[in-house]
Amino acid sequence: MKIFFATQNEGKLWEAGRILGPLGIEVVPVPVELSEPDAGTMEEVARIKLKQVMERGMTRVMVDDAGIYFAAYPQFPGVLTKRVFHRIGYRGVAKLLAGESREAWFEGTVAVCWDGQIRTFSGVTRGRIIESISEKIRPEPGFPFDPIFVPEGEHRALNEMPVEDRLRYSYRRKALEKMAEWMRMVSAKDSQ
Numbered sequence: 113m114k115i116f117f118a119t120q121n122e123g124k125l126w127e128a129g130r131i132l133g134p135l136g137i138e139v140v141p142v143p144v145e146l147s148e149p150d151a152g153t154m155e156e157v158a159r160i161k162l163k164q165v166m167e168r169g170m171t172r173v174m175v176d177d178a179g180i181y182f183a184a185y186p187q188f189p190g191v192l193t194k195r196v197f198h199r200i201g202y203r204g205v206a207k208l209l210a211g212e213s214r215e216a217w218f219e220g221t222v223a224v225c226w227d228g229q230i231r232t233f234s235g236v237t238r239g240r241i242i243e244s245i246s247e248k249i250r251p252e253p254g255f256p257f258d259p260i261f262v263p264e265g266e267h268r269a270l271n272e273m274p275v276e277d278r279l280r281y282s283y284r285r286k287a288l289e290k291m292a293e294w295m296r297m298v299s300a301k302d303s304q
């Protein structure tokens with residue numbers, strides 16, 4: 113099976129390939145820019161992104177909306193994660209969380225259109241932001257929080273782990289595995 117993934121985020125693409133490849137689903141990148149509202153839930157935003165790619169005529173396609181939430185600030189940065197980080201960087205995150213709770217969680221929703229049906233699948237990974245955030249961190253493209261996020265029950269930040277461990281904690285993996293199972297079910301029904 114082959115699915116198109118409309119994203120400009122290299123990290124998302126890499127992760128989707130690592131997770132879906134072994135499940136027999138080839139991920140084909142479609143690097144289109146999608147417009148996003150600056151409010152709402154990940155699921156609402158993912159649906160809006162999916163609508164945009166479907167309007168371009170794609171029928172076997174997925175999009176992903178994701179971000180991080182800081183427990184110290186209700187609903188923030190959430191769907192604004194990319195824009196907020198772009199503006200304030202590690203220095204701003206360190207300032208925001210100084211003296212505040214370090215508790216945080218990643219949340220993401222994958223919205224998929226598969227042979228005319230639309231579904232969303234979500235995942236969450238809880239953890240905390242490390243105490244000392246260095247401005248010298250050079251993250252992997254698209255994933256600026258991996259070097260400063262430690263999953264619950266861990267002592268290592270995500271980017272300090274071998275890939276297999278990192279994927280085990282991935283909220284995107286949780287969503288994509290549910291999606292893969294659903295796609296298999298739909299395809300099996302269609303072929304009957």
Ligand SMILES: O=c1[nH]c(=O)c2ncn([C@@H]3O[C@H](COP(=O)(O)OP(=O)(O)OP(=O)(O)O)[C@@H](O)[C@H]3O)c2[nH]1
Nearest residue numbers: 119120121176177178179193194254255256257258
């Ligand atoms: O360290 C991280 N590990 C992750 O696992 C992760 N997942 C999301 N993010 C951050 O949240 C924004 C999502 O923004 P987003 O969903 O609007 O996507 P995007 O604009 O990057 O790509 P696109 O898919 O829309 O083209 C991204 O830019 C990142 O800053 C992550 N950071």
